[in-house]
Amino acid sequence: MRKRHTPKDRLITVALHVALAAGLFFAAFPIYWMLSSSFKSNTEIFALPPTILPKAFTLEAYAAILGDPVKLRFFFNSYFVAGAVTVLTVLIALLAAYGFSRFNFRGKGSLNTIIISTQTIPPITLLIPFFGLVVSYGIFDTYVALILTYLVFTLPYAILLMTGYLNTLPRDLDEAVAVDGGSSWTALWRVIVPISLPGIVATSVYTFLLCWNEFLFALTLTKSTSMRTVPIGIQLLMGQHAFEWNQMMAMSVLGSLPLLLIYLVAQRYFLAGMTAGSVK
Amino acid sequence: MTRQKRSHHKLKRAVAPYLYLSPSLLIIGLLMLLPMVTVIAYSFQNSAVLRRDPSFAGLKHYQAIFDDPVFWASLWHTLYFTCMSVIFHMTIGMVFALMLNSDRINPALRNILRVLYILPWLFTAVIIAVIWRLLLEPNGVVNSILMQIGIIGSKVEWFSSPETALHAVTFANIWAGYPLFMVSLLAGLQGIPKDFYEAADIDGAKAYQKLIFITIPQLMPIIISISLLDFIWTMQVFPLIWITTGGGPIYSTEVLSTYTYKLAFSSYNLSQASASAVVILLISLGLTLFYIRYQKAR
Numbered sequence: 001m002r003k004r005h006t007p008k009d010r011l012i013t014v015a016l017h018v019a020l021a022a023g024l025f026f027a028a029f030p031i032y033w034m035l036s037s038s039f040k041s042n043t044e045i046f047a048l049p050p051t052i053l054p055k056a057f058t059l060e061a062y063a064a065i066l067g068d069p070v071k072l073r074f075f076f077n078s079y080f081v082a083g084a085v086t087v088l089t090v091l092i093a094l095l096a097a098y099g100f101s102r103f104n105f106r107g108k109g110s111l112n113t114i115i116i117s118t119q120t121i122p123p124i125t126l127l128i129p130f131f132g133l134v135v136s137y138g139i140f141d142t143y144v145a146l147i148l149t150y151l152v153f154t155l156p157y158a159i160l161l162m163t164g165y166l167n168t169l170p171r172d173l174d175e176a177v178a179v180d181g182g183s184s185w186t187a188l189w190r191v192i193v194p195i196s197l198p199g200i201v202a203t204s205v206y207t208f209l210l211c212w213n214e215f216l217f218a219l220t221l222t223k224s225t226s227m228r229t230v231p232i233g234i235q236l237l238m239g240q241h242a243f244e245w246n247q248m249m250a251m252s253v254l255g256s257l258p259l260l261l262i263y264l265v266a267q268r269y270f271l272a273g274m275t276a277g278s279v280k
Numbered sequence: 281m282t283r284q285k286r287s288h289h290k291l292k293r294a295v296a297p298y299l300y301l302s303p304s305l306l307i308i309g310l311l312m313l314l315p316m317v318t319v320i321a322y323s324f325q326n327s328a329v330l331r332r333d334p335s336f337a338g339l340k341h342y343q344a345i346f347d348d349p350v351f352w353a354s355l356w357h358t359l360y361f362t363c364m365s366v367i368f369h370m371t372i373g374m375v376f377a378l379m380l381n382s383d384r385i386n387p388a389l390r391n392i393l394r395v396l397y398i399l400p401w402l403f404t405a406v407i408i409a410v411i412w413r414l415l416l417e418p419n420g421v422v423n424s425i426l427m428q429i430g431i432i433g434s435k436v437e438w439f440s441s442p443e444t445a446l447h448a449v450t451f452a453n454i455w456a457g458y459p460l461f462m463v464s465l466l467a468g469l470q471g472i473p474k475d476f477y478e479a480a481d482i483d484g485a486k487a488y489q490k491l492i493f494i495t496i497p498q499l500m501p502i503i504i505s506i507s508l509l510d511f512i513w514t515m516q517v518f519p520l521i522w523i524t525t526g527g528g529p530i531y532s533t534e535v536l537s538t539y540t541y542k543l544a545f546s547s548y549n550l551s552q553a554s555a556s557a558v559v560i561l562l563i564s565l566g567l568t569l570f571y572i573r574y575q576k577a578r
Contacts, residue, residue, distance in 0.1 A: 013384045019394060020379055027397045030455065033421060044413075049428070050421045092303045098299030103293070108292040111301070113572060118312055120509075120568040122516045124537045128322060128544055129315035133327040152311040155304055163515045184296050213404040215519035220545060231406040235523060239412065245414055252407040259402050267395075271463060 014136060014151070038062070038249035045245045061250035071251065073226055073234030078255075081146050082211035089154040089207045090162075090200055096155075097162030098188050102174065118156045123216050126152065134221050145221045146229075150214060154207045161206065161272070165199025166192065202269040206263055209270075212258060230255040289341035316561065322554035329550045341555035350531055351556065354539040361450050361535060362514045366507055368454040373461025375502075378495075380462075381469045394461075394466075401459035412437065412452040439525050442532035449524050449533050453517060461506055468502045469495070501578060508571040512564055536560050 037045050038061055039054040047055075065071050099105075101114065130149050139145045173195070174187035182190070193200075215231045222228055228236065234255065237248050263270050322328035326337045345351045376397050380390055400408070415422050416438040426432045436450040476494050485493070496503075518537040521527065527538040540560065544553035 016379060016384050019375075020385065020389075023376055023379065024393065024396055026455070027399050030408075030411050030415055031399050031403070033415060034407075036337070037414060041472065046417070046419045048419070048424060050424050092307065095300045096304035102298035103300075105294070105297040108297075111305075113307070116575075117565070117568045118308060120512045120564050120571070121316070122557070122560045122564050123538040124516065124540050125319055125561040125564075126312065126315050127330070127541075128550055128554050128557055129318035130311075131544070132318065132322070132550075133315070135329070139359060142393060148311065151307055155307060183292070212298065215404075215406055215522075224371060229403055231519065234406050234410055238523070248410055249414065252403075252410055256403055256407060259404075262353075263398075263402055 014241045034249050034252055038246060040246055042244060042246045061244075061246035062254075064247050065250050068085060070225060071233060071237075074228055074230045075254070077226075077228060078212060078230040079258075081150065082208050084143070084147050085150045085154055085211045086204050088151060089123050089158045090204050092151075092201060093155060093158035093162045094193070094196075094200070095188075096159045097166050098184075098192065100159070100163045101166035102184065103170070115156050115159055117263065119153075119160075121153075123153065127216060127220055130217065131183075131220060141223045141227050143227070146218060149217045149221060152212050154210050157210070158203045160206055160261060161203045162196075162199055165196060165202070169195060198269070201266065202272040205266060205269045206272075208262070209259060304572050319554050319561070320559050321521060322551060323558050325551055327551060328554055330548065334551075337551060341552045342559075344552055345555050345559070350534060351539060353531055354534045354536050357446055357533060358515055358535040358537075360446065361453065362511055362519070364450050365453045365457060365514045366510050369458045369461050369510055370503065372454070372458040373465055374499075376458070376462045377465035377469055378491075380466060397462060398459045400456050401463075403456070405456070405517070405519040406523055408452060408456045409520050412448075412455075413524055415527065416448060431558065440529055442529050445525050445529060445533045449521050452524065453514065453520055457510065457514065460510065462500050464506050465499055468499045472498045504574060505571065508567065512571070515564065515567075516560070 024174065036054055039057050039059070041056060041058055041060065043172070044051060044055060092247070126149075134140045134145045134149075139148075167256070169192065170258070173191045174184070177187035177191055214229070214232070218229045218232050219235075225236070230251075234248060234251055237244065237251060324337055324339075325334035326340075327334050379385075380397070381392055383392075403411070414420060416536055417423075418435045418437050422438075423432070423435045427435070436444060438444050472495065476498075477490060480490050480494060516537055517535070518541065519531055520539055521535055522541070525533040526535040527542065536556065537560070540553050540556040543549050543556060
């Protein structure tokens with residue numbers, strides 16, 4: 001057993017807690033500052049010395065954002081595109097993962113390698129041909145353009161995540177369906193899908209997050225204000241009123257809410273997706 | 281009859297996986313592999329995208345890029361930004377993981393801190409950029425604190441002076457990205473068998489010896505694969521730099537992604553931008569091959 005409560009040991013424990021506090025300041029202060037600034041008036045944001053807590057607590061920044069239909073539209077667009085892509089991705093990835101997990105076929109290994117490597121394709125490389133395609137098919141500045149292009153980078157992750165999950169499920173279950181004369185399609189929907197809900201949730205969460213955060217394609221493939229998503233909306237806000245920091249912070253808080261809520265409610269699934277790239 | 285049925289069933293089993301995979305393959309083929317071929321083709325054309333019948337340009341656009349000092353500056357900035365980010369992501373992630381894993385802190389506190397230390401991960405790059413712009417404003421809170429402590433004598437324009445801008449964006453990215461390492465290493469730490477440490481205790485090993493001879497070697501596979509992925513992803517960072525500095529001032533934070541973006545959508549030189557995009561693709565592919573090899577060797 002380790003000896004405890006010697007003076008040296010206590011010193012180490014105290015030092016560790018001091019370091020933990022410093023780490024906490026590093027990790028959380030910027031977030032705290034965003035939150036507290038969103039409740040300040042714009043003049044108070046640059047008060048000297050800075051006020052740690054809002055001196056005159058105000059919701060004016062939130063009122064300005066939530067009362068503006070243009071900004072609400074950014075939120076609608078983000079939710080709509082991310083939601084649509086998530087549904088499509090999960091469906092398509094589920095089928096692919098089922099194929100990978102339950103069948104042996106020619107080219108399986110190389111297909112798997114291709115899917116793993118597509119995760120690292122730089123978005124900027126795809127952006128130029130996407131722009132060309134989107135313009136020539138007349139879908140520039142539409143939801144379709146965003147949904148199709150987002151699918152490309154959500155699918156590989158989703159397939160890997162779902163395959164990983166399906167591989168953990170015992171095969172006897174779907175084989176029982178086959179013995180009863182059912183097709184693999186029946187087995188998928190009757191047996192696999194109901195018990196794959198945790199995997200489906202993890203995949204959905206991660207897909208939603210990827211779409212919610214997307215910036216480059218939304219910036220380039222849309223143009224009108226009514227098609228813009230939240231990240232682009234924040235950037236626009238910055239150009240228009242360079243000094244309305246409280247509104248920018250309020251919009252940032254509102255734009256972070258979905259991810260924060262998902263994280264709090266479904267931490268396990270969230271982390272499963274976030275670390276998926278590294279634990280294949 | 282039964283034989284027929286059985287062979288029918290066999291055929292179905294043989295075709296089924298391709299059917300299940302077909303939607304994914306269609307999307308990946310049409311929207312990923314085809315565009316990759318297209319961008320390579322663009323890079324050899326004059327006025328790609330803009331003209332219907334572009335003429336063949338040979339290696340002209342690659343030549344133009346390699347002759348452009350801004351390209352080389354961007355490459356250097358990308359390397360600096362990426363290497364510093366990965367090194368500090370790893371160091372901070374490791375220190376935080378070790379601290380959180382220590383049995384000297386109480387479990388409730390550990391759980392709270394674990395959630396709070398992950399915070400930077402939950403924010404979109406654009407929001408992170410906006411937060412750091414506010415923090416690092418000349419009249420902002422960071423300058424105010426640093427001046428009160430006496431570290432700096434006068435207000436520093438972190439993002440708008442060429443001497444500090446690259447360091448400032450790198451710092452913001454370091455802050456944004458360490459949680460991936462932290463979470464992965466924390467999971468790795470919990471997977472190291474306890475008897476390793478018990479055996480070391482019996483031999484009278486010191487804490488730092490256990491760290492060097494047990495913990496770090498055990499975590500090495502995670503460290504290597506996350507570093508590679510982090511390197512590939514950090515190289516591609518766009519929004520953080522676009523929103524904080526836009527590549528400026530005077531190209532001092534221009535990286536390959538902003539350089540390419542500007543060529544394409546500010547100068548509308550899509551051919552040259554394609555050449556630059558192909559260069560980025562080749563670097564990424566090289567690193568990816570390395571990564572896949574490493575994963576397979578494991």
